[in-house]
Amino acid sequence: MKRLVLLCFICCAMHKGMAQTNPVNLTDIKFTVTEAPEWSALLKRNTGWFGGDGIYTIPLSGVEGRQSKPKDKILFIFSDSMIGEIRDNTMMPGYKMIHNSVALLNGNKPLANQMKFYWDKDGKGNAESLFIPKTSKTDSTDYYWLGDGFVNQANNATYIFGYRVRNVSSGAFGFREVGNTLIKIPAGSKPPYKDLKQMDTPLYLLDEKNDIGSFGAGVYVNTQAAGAPQPDGYIYTYGVRGMVKNLMVARVLPKDFENFSKWTYWDGNAWVSDIRKVANITDGVSNELSVSALPDGRYALIFQQGGMSTIVGMRIGASPVGPFGPIIKLWDCKPDLVEKTFVVYNAKAHPSLSKPGELLISYNINSVEFIKDLTVHPNLYRPRFIRVKFQ
Structure with a gap:
């Protein structure tokens, strides 16, 4: 088994022009973890936006690989969001x-x-989603949850992955992803982004077992302009498929990001043009995640173990495509579950908000009895943050 891991790494390293004499340690790393209460408090609000999940952060400078500068702007994107007002620890009518x-x-x-x-x-002045699906494949009832995004320094546009979601009567959750879309916000555009462009993508997979795969769970910009420490010039986009949360990866040059015929997919040995041959490079991840460069040249894959559990996990990678080591437990979110109905999901890192040698990580809190619990705990539905310091 060890020989197989070593051979996989050598193959990957040679293909990427990074041949090394020794295998990378994928199991051991020294770190400490603490809460980051100042960041958790930032999203504890009582007026206007007072809750949401799906948090990703996009530095509008395009520099993804290190902490942003004091005068930079960071775009936070959220999926389902609560708009209204909280008074005396109670949601006011009209939320x-x-x-x-x-x-x-x-x-x-x-x-x-x-x-x-x-x-x-909307036309009556009520709160409405910022991004609404309007593509040729969109049904009138579809809506967007958002994947990761980045500023493409080839054209300074902001790209965000949009998952077309539809409410369904069957299934465990009452909703289903039905398509993958790319949202393009032109350089200089400001909310509510009336000049944005939407395009359906081929980055959606459905197998014979009706298992879904979709890309956009995480983006790693491996370019010199983005501050990547070992740049090869590509944008790496990660996808998740199946109930066991298998991880997939694709890549493309920044100038070709909208040209899906130029995208290639890692099949475990090489980059191929056929998405159907994409390999599972690890499993047990979550539908939202991150890949970040570590100070020692390795890579940190951050996720919620198994998709929805109390454990924020990390796998160490030898490269942006792996191989990845075993799950390293970073944090147990159990103290946040003050009710049995609370759930935790979709941990990820935010390098542009992280100090050198650290990773600021968020995870989401929700409830399976959403409105009932929100009535008692109106601030429960928001990200919490922890800080990992590498030694």
């Missing part, structure tokens, strides 16, 4: 859930007065 929203943070500090939230409004 509404919309399917996505954003916020802009000036600088890299968790300062509430430097953060502004945005959503759209």
Whole structure:
């Protein structure tokens, strides 16, 4: 088994022009973990946006690989979001859930007065989702949950993956992803982004067992301009498929990001053009995740173990495509589950908000009895943060 792992790594390294004399240690790393209460408090709000999940952060400078500068702007993107008002620890009548929203943070500090939230409004002035599907494959009832995104320095546009979701009567959750879309926000555009472009993508898989696979769970920008320490010039996009949460990866050059015929997929040995040959490079991840470069040249895959559990996990990778080592437990979120109905999901790192040698990581809190629990705990539905320091 050890020989197989070593051979896989050598093959990957040679293909990427990174041949090494020794195998990479994928099991051991020294770190400490603490709560990051100042970041958790940033999203504890009582007016306007007061809850959401699906959090990703996009530095509008395009520099993804290191902490943003004090004058930079960070775009936060959320999926389902609660809009309304909380008074005396109670939701006031008139609250509404919309399917996505954003916020802009000036600088890299968790300062509430430097953060502004945005959503759209309908014809009656009520809160509405910022991004609404409008593509040739869209059904009138579809809505977007958002995947990861980045600023493409080839054209300075912001790209965000949009999962077309549809409510269904069958299945365990009452909803189902039915398509994968790419949202393009032109350079300089401001919320509510009336000049955005949407395009259906081929990055959606459905197998004979009706298991879904879709790309956009995480993006790693491996370019010099983005601050990547070992740049090869490609954008790596990660996907998740099946109930066991298998991880897949594709890549493309920044200039070809909208040209899906130029995308290639890692089949375990080489980059191929046929998406049907994409390999599972590890499993047990979550539908939202991150891959980040570590100070020692390795890579950290951050996720919620198994998709929905109390464990924030990390696998160490030898490269952006692996091989990846075993799950390393970073944090147990059990103290946040003050009710039996609470659930935790979709942990990921935010390098642009992380100090050198650290990773700031978020995870989401929700409830299987959402409105009932929100009535008692109106601030439960928001990300919490932890800080990992590598030694």
